Amino acid sequence: MRIIHSIHEMQTIAKDLHKEGKTIGFVPTMGYLHEGHATLLKQSRAENDIVVLSVFVNPLQFGPNEDFEQYPRDSERDESIAQSVGVNYLFYPTSTEMYPMPLATTMTAVDRVDVLCGAKREGHFDGVVTVLAKLFNIVLPDRVYMGMKDAQQVAVVQGLVDDYNIPVEIVRVPTVREEDGLAKSSRNVYLTDQERKEAVVLSRSLELAQEMIHSGETSAESIISFIEKEIVINTSGTVDYVEIYAYPTLKQVDVLEGQLIIALAVRFSKARLIDNTVFVVHANKGEEITCSVQ
Amino acid sequence: MRIIHSIHEMQTIAKDLHKEGKTIGFVPTMGYLHEGHATLLKQSRAENDIVVLSVFVNPLQFGPNEDFEQYPRDSERDESIAQSVGVNYLFYPTSTEMYPMPLATTMTAVDRVDVLCGAKREGHFDGVVTVLAKLFNIVLPDRVYMGMKDAQQVAVVQGLVDDYNIPVEIVRVPTVREEDGLAKSSRNVYLTDQERKEAVVLSRSLELAQEMIHSGETSAESIISFIEKEIVINTSGTVDYVEIYAYPTLKQVDVLEGQLIIALAVRFSKARLIDNTVFVVHANKGEEITCSVQ
Incomplete structure (x- = not known):
């Protein structure tokens, strides 16, 4: 597994992989990986030549009452899990690498956002679509694996992909459950x-x-x-x-x-x-x- | 030269071209081609394996006082010019193909827009970045050719490309001038x-x-x-x-x-x-x- 911090390096690798005819499966995360992420990674591993995992705690998707600094981080454990499920590239950029200066063009999720959990998280999905629009261009995946536990996020991202004709398939991965049916969390x-x-x-x-x-x-x-x-x-x-x-x-x-x-x-x-x-x-x-x- | 109306078809062709290792040069236009466009196309022809021209009068970039319906159109002449300069693919979508439903995620050009000509064309560049974000994903170009006559547009689009890490190079093509220096228009x-x-x-x-x-x-x-x-x-x-x-x-x-x-x-x-x-x-x-x- 290679750990990559540079956008340019990740994008160059992705382009080269496509030239070699390889398919890229991608799991974008904020790290602190749990069983749900592992499930996404395993499915991606089974269905693609190359698996890319990104770990980036995206400041843009935290609301004023949500503590970006307090979000749990454990890079060593993340790396070890990534390695164990066969991730090829762990993309691990800094905030400065992702947002070197204020955006000249902003993205706003205007639909699918003011219901369910989104109703109380104003601006959250703006941050989500912004970072994913960037990550999709950096990792150039064929397939992106997202958990249906957060079905609203999947819906918003499917909207982004449809609206902007992004050449990726959003793969909906079923919620992982305990034996009695309780969604794992x-x-x-x-x-x-x-x-x-x-x-x-x-x-x-x-x-x-x-x-x-x-x-x-x-x-x-x-x-x-x-x-x-x-x-x-x-x-x-x-x-x-x-x-x-x-x-x-x-x-x-x-x-x-x-x-x-x-x-x-x-x-x-x-x-x-x-x-x-x-x-x-x-x-x-x-x-x-x-x-x-x- | 092939004329393509379908987003899916254009994107599939572009993907296949990349797999074959071909480079794609792209000139996005609103049609009614003139010498400036021909210059862009010729440079794109010289520097890439494949040249894609898009003709799409983008309703989103017309202001309330700018008449979308009255914008001049001449598809036969456009096709003949495209053919003569060696365009491989003319992408010619309808408005319904490009905007089948209201966007769930919108793009707003917030910087570089309220100066020069942009100061009086509120919302114009929102439409420009939106349609180009889509076209870049559909045509998947290596290089996009833009005329420096409209230097503000080039600046806004460079901002879009930088902000979202779009894997394209914006090639700035010098303004074509009359012998005495007057910019052609x-x-x-x-x-x-x-x-x-x-x-x-x-x-x-x-x-x-x-x-x-x-x-x-x-x-x-x-x-x-x-x-x-x-x-x-x-x-x-x-x-x-x-x-x-x-x-x-x-x-x-x-x-x-x-x-x-x-x-x-x-x-x-x-x-x-x-x-x-x-x-x-x-x-x-x-x-x-x-x-x-x-």
């Missing part, structure tokens, strides 16, 4: 034993909601109300949101058809958990055809 | 015979100003005042602006050093003409080293 350790048991309701209620739509339920309101009740009755957590949208446009839907997302966030005593499911409902049938996209 | 035909004779003062005053700096003049104000007087005394035109900036940042300079632009715009009875010169002044010497960048 570094925050799960903050749950009490009792909360941990209750938390299974999040993924289970999403599954049940999907089955209800499968069985002909046509009202988004009924679905949302069902999930909220499941959480209120079966857990000590409080519902932050339960929302249904078309995916990846994140637009409200009158009819539960096409590709949909049901997403939720629940606050427990010391952890806020999120989960979602993305699935396809065929027109005029109320029948769910596949969950394979999630 | 489709608007020159609107000059009266008398104005045409006077108009030589524009390029000549820029040359003289450059010589003054070369000879040790250190005051931007003196230079600007000299050019304004030259124009007022020797022509019937009225000065729209005469400005000096660092190039390509278009920032005001305290000391006349480094790469500089002197640019002017003058209104005649039925035509507004622009011209500029970009040159390098070495530090602490007042000595002009090269004009080769212009």
